[in-house]
Amino acid sequence: MNTATIWRTTLTQLDMTPIDALTKTWLQDAHLIELPASARHELASDAPEQSLAFALQVPNDLACDIITTRWQGLLEDVMRDMLGQPVALVVRNSTYTTAAVPEVIPPVHEREVPPARTAHPPMRQHHAPPPQQNGNGYYDDVSRPPMQNEFSYASPNTLEDWENEQRANMLAHNRLNPRYTFGAFIVGNSNRLAHAASLAVAEAPGESYNPLFLYGGVGLGKTHLLHAIGHQGVDTGLAVLYVSSEQFTNEIVNAIRYRTTEEFRAKYRSVDILLVDDIQFIAGKESTEEEFFHTFNSLYEMSKQIVICSDRPPKAILSLEERLRSRFEWGLIADIQPPDLETRMAILRVKADLLHYHVPDEIIAYIAGRVQTNIRELEGCLNRLMAYQKLHRVELTMDVARAAISSLGTDTREPTLNSRQIAQAVADYYHISLEAMCGKQRDKYIVTPRQIAMYLIRQETSTSLLEIGQLFGGRDHSTVLHSCEKIDRTIHVNQTLRREILAIREQLMRE
Numbered sequence: 108m109n110t111a112t113i114w115r116t117t118l119t120q121l122d123m124t125p126i127d128a129l130t131k132t133w134l135q136d137a138h139l140i141e142l143p144a145s146a147r148h149e150l151a152s153d154a155p156e157q158s159l160a161f162a163l164q165v166p167n168d169l170a171c172d173i174i175t176t177r178w179q180g181l182l183e184d185v186m187r188d189m190l191g192q193p194v195a196l197v198v199r200n201s202t203y204t205t206a207a208v209p210e211v212i213p214p215v216h217e218r219e220v221p222p223a224r225t226a227h228p229p230m231r232q233h234h235a236p237p238p239q240q241n242g243n244g245y246y247d248d249v250s251r252p253p254m255q256n257e258f259s260y261a262s263p264n265t266l267e268d269w270e271n272e273q274r275a276n277m278l279a280h281n282r283l284n285p286r287y288t289f290g291a292f293i294v295g296n297s298n299r300l301a302h303a304a305s306l307a308v309a310e311a312p313g314e315s316y317n318p319l320f321l322y323g324g325v326g327l328g329k330t331h332l333l334h335a336i337g338h339q340g341v342d343t344g345l346a347v348l349y350v351s352s353e354q355f356t357n358e359i360v361n362a363i364r365y366r367t368t369e370e371f372r373a374k375y376r377s378v379d380i381l382l383v384d385d386i387q388f389i390a391g392k393e394s395t396e397e398e399f400f401h402t403f404n405s406l407y408e409m410s411k412q413i414v415i416c417s418d419r420p421p422k423a424i425l426s427l428e429e430r431l432r433s434r435f436e437w438g439l440i441a442d443i444q445p446p447d448l449e450t451r452m453a454i455l456r457v458k459a460d461l462l463h464y465h466v467p468d469e470i471i472a473y474i475a476g477r478v479q480t481n482i483r484e485l486e487g488c489l490n491r492l493m494a495y496q497k498l499h500r501v502e503l504t505m506d507v508a509r510a511a512i513s514s515l516g517t518d519t520r521e522p523t524l525n526s527r528q529i530a531q532a533v534a535d536y537y538h539i540s541l542e543a544m545c546g547k548q549r550d551k552y553i554v555t556p557r558q559i560a561m562y563l564i565r566q567e568t569s570t571s572l573l574e575i576g577q578l579f580g581g582r583d584h585s586t587v588l589h590s591c592e593k594i595d596r597t598i599h600v601n602q603t604l605r606r607e608i609l610a611i612r613e614q615l616m617r618e
C-alpha cells in the first residue's frame with residue numbers, strides 16, 4: 108500500500124474522532140511520506156524499533172505543534188490498527204527538510220529537559236517535544252498565536268476560540284483516548300463484570316470498589332475501560348490522571364534525578380481518580396513500588412479512586428511486594444475473558460457503522476470467526492479490509508474479504524479446513540451420520556444439513572462445485588449451486604438458521 112492510500116484511509120477513519128474542524132483541514136492538506144532509515148533519529152526515542160516510520164508534512168508550524176501534542180498518539184493508533192504493525196510518526200512543517208537541520212543540534216525530543224511540572228501532561232507527551240508551561244498553566248508551544256499568513260483556514264477569532272477549547276480539553280482530558288468511552292464499549296459475557304464495576308466506579312468514585320483491579324489478556328479492553336472511567340470523571344469535573352506504569356516509573360526516575368520528588372508527590376496526591384495501566388511492569392522495581400505504595404496509601408486514605416489494570420491477577424504478579432499485592436486485593440478484582448462470537452460480531456458491527464462502512468453480516472461473521480482472542484486484531488482486520496477494498500476498488504464480497512484477511516499476519520486463523528471436516532462438523536451439529544448426509548436420502552432433517560454443508564464448503568474452501576457434488580453422492584454442479592444459493596438467501600431472513608451456521612463455523616474455527 109502506498110503512503111497516499113495509507114493516508115487517505117487514515118483520514119476516513121478519523122471521521123469518528125472528535126478532532127476539531129480546523130485540525131481536520133490541516134490533516135486533509137497533509138502529506139504522509141515514508142521516513143528513510145537515515146532520518147529515524149527524528150522519531151521519539153521510545154518509538155519501537157520495528158515500527159513503520161513516517162513523516163507527516165503539515166501546512167504550518169501551528170498545525171505541527173497541535174497535531175504533535177494533541178493528536179499524534181491517535182494517528183499512530185489508527186495507522187497501527189490499519190497496517191497491523193506499530194507506527195511511529197514525526198510531524199513536520201512541510202517546509203522542513205532533513206538536510207536543513209544542523210547536525211550539532213539533536214532533535215528536540217532527545218534533548219534532556221526536566222520533567223514538565225504539570226498534573227495534566229498532554230496526550231502522548233513522550234512523542235512530543237516537552238511542552239513548557241507559562242504562568243497560566245497553559246503550554247506555551249501550543250498557545251502561541253499564529254504568524255500572520257501562517258494559515259488561511261480560520262479567522263483569528265475562530266482560532267482563539269479553538270485554542271481556548273483545545274487548552275481546556277488538553278488540560279482536562281490529558282492522555283485519554285477520545286474513542287475509549289463507555290458508549291463505545293460492547294458488553295458481553297466475557298467482560299460484563301469488568302464493565303459493571305468500571306461503571307460503578309465512574310459513577311461514584313472512591314465509594315464502591317477501591318481499588319478496582321481489572322485484568323485480562325492482550326487487546327481485550329482493559330485500557331478502554333480505564334479511559335472510559337477517566338472520561339466520565341473529567342466530565343463530572345474531577346481531576347483524573349491516567350498513567351502507564353512505565354510512565355510512572357519514568358517520572359519517578361526523573362523526579363529523583365532532578366530533585367523534584369515533592370512535585371511528583373503533590374501531582375499524584377492531588378487527583379480524584381488515578382488510573383494505572385499495565386501495573387505488572389512495576390513489579391521488581393524497588394523505588395517505583397515504594398513510591399507507588401505511598402501514593403496508593405495517600406489516595407486510599409482520602410477515599411480517592413484507584414483503578415489498576417494488568418495482564419494477570421495480583422497473585423500472579425510474582426515479584427510484586429506482598430504489601431502492594433494485598434492492597435490490590437482490597438477492592439474488587441474483575442477479569443476480562445476473550446469475547447464470544449456474538450460479542451466479536453457486535454464489536455465489528457459497531458465499528459463498521461462508526462466508519463459508515465457497510466459490511467454484510469456474512470463477512471462480519473467471517474472476520475469474527477477468524478480472530479478469536481484479541482479485539483485489537485479484530486478491529487485491525489476490519490481496517491485492513493476497508494483499506495484493501497479501497498485500494499483495489501472492488502465490491503465487498505466474501506472473496507475480497509478472504510483475500511484481504513488472508514494477507515494478515517499470524518494472529519488470524521487461516522482456513523486450513525477441508526471439505527470432509529466441514530461435512531463432519533455439520534453432521535455432528537445436527538446429530539446425523541456423515542454417511543446419511545452424503546447419501547441419497549431426501550428427508551428434510553437430512554436435506555437442510557446437506558445444503559448447509561455444501562454452502563459452508565463453498566464458503567470456506569476452494570473446492571469446486573463438481574467436487575462438492577461428488578462428495579455428496581455424485582450430485583451435479585447445478586444442484587450444489589442451487590443449495591448454496593438457497594442457504595445464502597435463507598440466512599438473510601431466518602435468524603435461527605443464521606445462528607446455527609455461526610455456531611458450526613465457530614466450532615470449526617476452534618478445531
Ligand SMILES: Nc1ncnc2c1ncn2[C@@H]1O[C@H](COP(=O)(O)OP(=O)(O)OP(=O)(O)O)[C@@H](O)[C@H]1O
Nearest residue numbers: 291292293324325326327328329330331454482483
Ligand atoms: N468490549 C469492547 N467493545 C468495543 N471495543 C473494544 C472492546 N474491548 C476492546 N475494544 C477495543 O479493542 C482495542 C484494544 O483494547 P485495549 O487497548 O483496551 O486492550 P487492552 O486489554 O488494554 O490491551 P493491552 O493488554 O495490549 O494493553 C481498542 O481499540 C478497544 O477500543
